[in-house]
Amino acid sequence: MTTGEKSERKTASVGGELIIPVGGLLFAVYYLYSIRSLPWEAQINGFFISIVLLILAALFLVRTFGRLARGEVDLGFGPVVGKIVLFRKRIGLIVLTILFVNVLPVIGFTATVFLFLVAGMLLLGVRSPIRLFTISFCLSLGGYLLFVVALNSTLPRGAVERLLGAIF
Amino acid sequence: MTGDLLLDLLMTALGYWWVIIPATTIGIIIGAIPGFGPANTIIILLPFTLAVDIHIGMTFMVALYVASHLGGGIPAILLNIPGTGGAAATTLDGFPMAKKGQAQQALVLSFLSSTIGGILTTILALFTLPYLSRLAYYLHSVEMVVVMLFGITLIAVIAAKDTLKGLMAGFLGLLLGAIGTDHIYSAPRATFGFLELFDGVPVVPALIGLFAISEALVMIEDETMLSEAGMRRMLKAGWRETWEGVRMTFSRMWHVAWTSVLGLLIGAVPGAGASIASFVAYQQSRMFSKTPEAYGKGHPEGIIAPEAANNGVGSGSLIPLLVIGIPGGSTAAVMMVVLQYHGVTLGPRLFVENPEIPYGVFMTMMVSYFVMIFTILPLTRYMSRVTLVSTMYLAPIIVCFTLVGAFAPRSYIFDMGLALAFGVLGFIARKTGFHVVGILIGVILGPLLEEYLLRALRLSDGDVMVFFSSTVGNVLWVLLVLSLSAPYLLARFRNGKAA
Numbered sequence: 228m229t230t231g232e233k234s235e236r237k238t239a240s241v242g243g244e245l246i247i248p249v250g251g252l253l254f255a256v257y258y259l260y261s262i263r264s265l266p267w268e269a270q271i272n273g274f275f276i277s278i279v280l281l282i283l284a285a286l287f288l289v290r291t292f293g294r295l296a297r298g299e300v301d302l303g304f305g306p307v308v309g310k311i312v313l314f315r316k317r318i319g320l321i322v323l324t325i326l327f328v329n330v331l332p333v334i335g336f337t338a339t340v341f342l343f344l345v346a347g348m349l350l351l352g353v354r355s356p357i358r359l360f361t362i363s364f365c366l367s368l369g370g371y372l373l374f375v376v377a378l379n380s381t382l383p384r385g386a387v388e389r390l391l392g393a394i395f
Numbered sequence: 396m397t398g399d400l401l402l403d404l405l406m407t408a409l410g411y412w413w414v415i416i417p418a419t420t421i422g423i424i425i426g427a428i429p430g431f432g433p434a435n436t437i438i439i440l441l442p443f444t445l446a447v448d449i450h451i452g453m454t455f456m457v458a459l460y461v462a463s464h465l466g467g468g469i470p471a472i473l474l475n476i477p478g479t480g481g482a483a484a485t486t487l488d489g490f491p492m493a494k495k496g497q498a499q500q501a502l503v504l505s506f507l508s509s510t511i512g513g514i515l516t517t518i519l520a521l522f523t524l525p526y527l528s529r530l531a532y533y534l535h536s537v538e539m540v541v542v543m544l545f546g547i548t549l550i551a552v553i554a555a556k557d558t559l560k561g562l563m564a565g566f567l568g569l570l571l572g573a574i575g576t577d578h579i580y581s582a583p584r585a586t587f588g589f590l591e592l593f594d595g596v597p598v599v600p601a602l603i604g605l606f607a608i609s610e611a612l613v614m615i616e617d618e619t620m621l622s623e624a625g626m627r628r629m630l631k632a633g634w635r636e637t638w639e640g641v642r643m644t645f646s647r648m649w650h651v652a653w654t655s656v657l658g659l660l661i662g663a664v665p666g667a668g669a670s671i672a673s674f675v676a677y678q679q680s681r682m683f684s685k686t687p688e689a690y691g692k693g694h695p696e697g698i699i700a701p702e703a704a705n706n707g708v709g710s711g712s713l714i715p716l717l718v719i720g721i722p723g724g725s726t727a728a729v730m731m732v733v734l735q736y737h738g739v740t741l742g743p744r745l746f747v748e749n750p751e752i753p754y755g756v757f758m759t760m761m762v763s764y765f766v767m768i769f770t771i772l773p774l775t776r777y778m779s780r781v782t783l784v785s786t787m788y789l790a791p792i793i794v795c796f797t798l799v800g801a802f803a804p805r806s807y808i809f810d811m812g813l814a815l816a817f818g819v820l821g822f823i824a825r826k827t828g829f830h831v832v833g834i835l836i837g838v839i840l841g842p843l844l845e846e847y848l849l850r851a852l853r854l855s856d857g858d859v860m861v862f863f864s865s866t867v868g869n870v871l872w873v874l875l876v877l878s879l880s881a882p883y884l885l886a887r888f889r890n891g892k893a894a
Contacts, residue, residue, distance in 0.1 A: 244560075244827040247820075256875055258570060258585040265584070268578035268853065272845040275834055280566040307826045309616070319614050321819065324608075326694055328811045340795055349790025351615055352705060354763045366792060374799060377429070378439055380797065395792040 240303030243289055252284040282378045335385020336375060341367035396754060399881055401521070404755045408762040410811050411454045415759070419767050425459070426476045426480075429607060430800020431461040434725040441733070449737040450755065456733065459761040461709045463515060464669060465767060468505040469700050473498055473781045474620075474793065476607040478526040479720050480598060481669030481705035483835055484677040486606065488690060488697025495693055496621055496628030503640025504698045507773055510764040511644070512703030513654030516710040517760045519659060522574025524718060526752075534664045534885040540862060541871040542661070543844040546674040550833045557828060568837020569844075571596050577847055581851070591809040592856035595650055600801040600810040601838045603830045604817025605824075607797035609671035614823040619724045620789075629783055637775055643695050643712040645797060650696050651703045660705030662711020668724055669705040671840050676704030682878050710760060717745060717753040 255277040292313045294300045308314050323346050331339045344363035353359055374380045375388055384392075408415075426438045435455050437444065462733045467479030471491035485505065534542070574585045575595030586592040603641040614620055621629060639661035644651065654676040663674040682698035690697045713730075715721045720741035722728035734752075735740060735872030745753055801814035821831045854862035865868060 243823065246823050247567065247827065247829050248563060251563060251832060252569075254567075254585070255570060258573070261583075261585045265577070265582045266580055267857075268579045268584045269584065269851055271852075272848060273570065273573040276566055276569045276841075280563065280570055283563045283566060285557060287563060289482075290559070307823060311618075314617060316615055316823075318795065320615070320790065321614065321815070323791075324798070324815050324818075325812075327795070327798065327806060328815065331811075343795050344791050347794070348787060351787040351790060353787050362788065366795075370796065370799070378436070380439075380799075380803060382802065 238299060238301045240305040241294070242302040243301075243307030245288070245291065246307070248284040248287045251280050254282070254287075255280045316351060317383040320347065323347055323350065332383045333334040333385070335388050337367050337371045337387040337391075338385055340370050351359045400602040400750065401754065401758065404751060404758040405443070406764070407450070407751075407755065408454070408758040411451065412762075412766070414454045415458045415763050415766050417771065418455045419462040419763055419770065421525070422459035422462025423466035423469070423767075423771065425740065426463030427469045427480055428471070428588050428800055429476060429797050430803040432599075432726070432804075433460045433753060434478060434729055435803060436463075437726060438730045444733050445736055446516070448740065449734070449752070452733055452737070453730070453752065454758060454759050456726075456730050457713075457759045457767075459729075461706065461760050461763050462767060464508040464513075464706050464709050465506060465702075465771070468509065468698075469502065469778060469809045471700070472501045472780065474607075474789070475610045476793065476797065477602060479669065479705075481673045481708065481838060482701070483580075483606070483670065483832060483839075484673040485698055486702035487832060488692070488694050491691065491697065492553075492693035492695075492781070493502060493782055494527060494622055494625050495618060495678045496625030496632070496782075497636070497693065498629065498782050500640035500643060500695075501634040501693075501698055501777050502775040502778055503637055503694050503772065504644050504769070506642065506775065507644040508651045508655075508699040508703040509706040510768045511648070512651050512658070513706040513709060513764045515652055515763055516655050516707040517657040517764070519656065519759050520710045520714060524714060535701040535865070536847040537853070537862055537865055538871055539664070539847040540851060541843065541868060541875055542671065543840050543847065544669055544677075545678065545878070546671050546840050547836060547844065548875070550676060550830075550836055560829050560875070562832055564824065564831070564833035565837050568834035569841040570837070571601070571834070572838045572841025573686065573845060575842075576718060578849055585820055589809065591805075591807055591813075595836055595842055597805060597810055597813070597841055599804050600814040601817050602795045603801045605821035605835050607793055607800075608814060608818025609821030609825055611793045612818065613825055614786045615790050618785055618787075620786065625646045626783075632776070632779065632784070634776065636779075637772070639776070641772075644699070645713065647699055648888065650680070650699050654700040655703035655707035658707025660707075661704070661713040662708030663714045668712075669708040671843075672704040673701035674836060674840075679878060698748050706764075710757070711763065713756060717741065718743065744890060 236354070259276050262273055273320050291300070295302065323343060338340055341363050343358050344366055348359055348362070371388065371391065373388045374382055375384070421436065422433060425431045425433060436459060439581040444456060463479065466483060467477060467482035468485045468489065469478065471477040471482040471485040472493050475486050475490040477486055489501050489505065492498070506656075508615065526681065547565070550561060572595070574592055576583050576593050583593055619626060657676050658672040661675060662669070677697065677700045680696050681687050684690065684696060686694070712724045712727050716727040716731055720731075722731050731741065737751060739745065739752060798811045798814060800812045804810070820834070824831050824834065851861050854857070863872070
């Protein structure tokens with residue numbers, strides 16, 4: 228095979244495949260550390276699972292680095308990151324979800340759902356203001372009727388719930 | 396139990412149609428929303444069930460309970476998001492079938508196998524109540540360890556393509572399931588300092604994260620969830636597809652029957668649950684199939700097995716409650732509260748003093764299943780249209796409302812954050828070839844396995860030979876080894892014949 232042919236051959240990007248094995252390895256080490264001074268009954272289950280996970284992770288790393296050494300793969304994160312546009316949308320959705328979780332106890336369920344749906348659909352490409360408002364309004368109201376009124380769940384209540392509760 | 400009594404109870408159950416129809420509707424909706432299980436709903440509606448007559452209250456609870464098992468399969472098929480733990484195995488073949496534009500057929504398979512499996516096991520339970528109730532006396536910690544291993548071996552089965560990745564996913568799930576305080580000393584293990592993890596990783600946020608949130612992060616790659624061919628098929632779909640689903644189910648009635656009976660037997664053991672039954676049924680169905688390589692790509696039997704089994708559990712889990720007063724699961728425990736409030740004494744005397752209550756429960760289940768066939772089956776054509784909705788709308792809606800489901804069981808905002816963390820883990824797993832189902836199996840079955848394992852070891856003072864000390868346990872070990880080796884032996888036998 229010539230150098231030109233070699234450079235044309237695409238290698239699979241397996242950098243992303245290392246995230247879970249490395250994460251699992253670190254978690255197993257942490258688990259073993261957390262149980263180091265416990266009685267055997269508290270250790271036995273986690274000990275065996277951690278050891279097996281460590282062995283499996285080590286085997287996977289050896290296999291991957293072997294393929295890397297042979298030039299069959301590279302350490303790119305292509306499959307996980309994907310196209311940059313999609314990556315930004317995913318990060319945006321995750322950030323919105325974090326905001327959802329933090330804002331929910333402050334302004335209540337209905338308002339948070341409404342704002343999240345507007346922001347989420349806008350992020351993913353919905354541009355019609357009528358659709359954004361109508362869908363978000365109907366779903367947040369539907370959520371209020373189902374979860375707050377019908378099921379009487381313990382979701383945080385804010386000004387909107389108090390207002391609707393006072394009216395109806 | 397006499398024929399006259401059963402006929403009277405059947406007529407009485409039919410007379411409560413005005414309770415059964417709304418209860419099954421609520422149950423289906425509740426089952427379809429991840430996080431809102433039947434136990435939560437019955438607790439919320441406890442003031443109603445306590446205030447009404449005992450027969451109306453029980454009819455309502457039983458109808459809601461059986462409907463919720465059926466409802467869990469709807470989002471599992473349409474969105475790859477199981478509504479209940481028992482529907483997690485349904486996603487393996489239900490969603491691939493939906494992506495091919497066969498969502499209607501998949502839903503029909505799910506509904507019919509749930510209802511027919513439920514009817515069969517209800518009839519079976521009626522006649523075998525005294526015998527099935529004794530199962531709980533024969534299945535102790537040792538035997539339960541082997542039952543758990545049946546479910547855990549599914550991790551190896553679904554890891555067929557890349558065994559190393561599959562096993563890593565499973566053991567990562569088992570280790571995540573081992574977070575929390577141990578059962579004996581209540582010593583915290585790997586809780587990262589969070590008090591909310593002292594009781595272990597809650598299953599619902601893990602399920603929602605691994606399936607719902609990760610699916611939302613994946614689905615935004617395309618305009619819709621359907622493939623091109625799937626989209627063309629869905630746009631032309633009509634009543635013909637519903638009938639096709641009916642034909643597919645009726646041509647596999649033996650499969651419906653034996654997987655639902657498997658669910659009945661597992662459900663009759665207190666603490667076993669629908670999650671275990673559906674995973675075990677899927678694993679066994681795949682093991683003994685002539686086309687195991689077709690599983691995971693939209694195989695009809697991959698939907699039938701878990702759905703029939705998790706409705707078989709519905710019949711089975713009420714047996715220990717009624718016969719020996721031990722609830723088979725959380726929903727049965729709530730039902731026990733209602734029965735005791737009304738002065739009903741559970742146990743063998745119930746069949747002497749108030750036989751209409753236990754037999755009436757099974758009659759109500761049967762009528763509920765019949766009602767659901769006629770109310771839900773025609774709706775499959777319209778439900779399947781969800782797959783045509785653009786992911787620009789679906790993804791934020793899924794994230795938002797499933798996070799509510801993550802919050803519901805414990806009312807902790809922490810659980811929403813946990814669901815997001817599992818969502819990111821699930822997304823990375825999906826994009827790198829690791830099985831989210833393997834992780835979930837570990838999270839669900841790991842703590843149960845540890846509990847039974849430790850109990851057995853404590854009783855034997857640490858002697859591991861206790862796991863081979865009982866006849867029933869040894870029979871289960873043999874069945875486990877046979878079920879793992881049978882496919883290879885069968886394949887070699889068939890290859891030998893072909894040669």
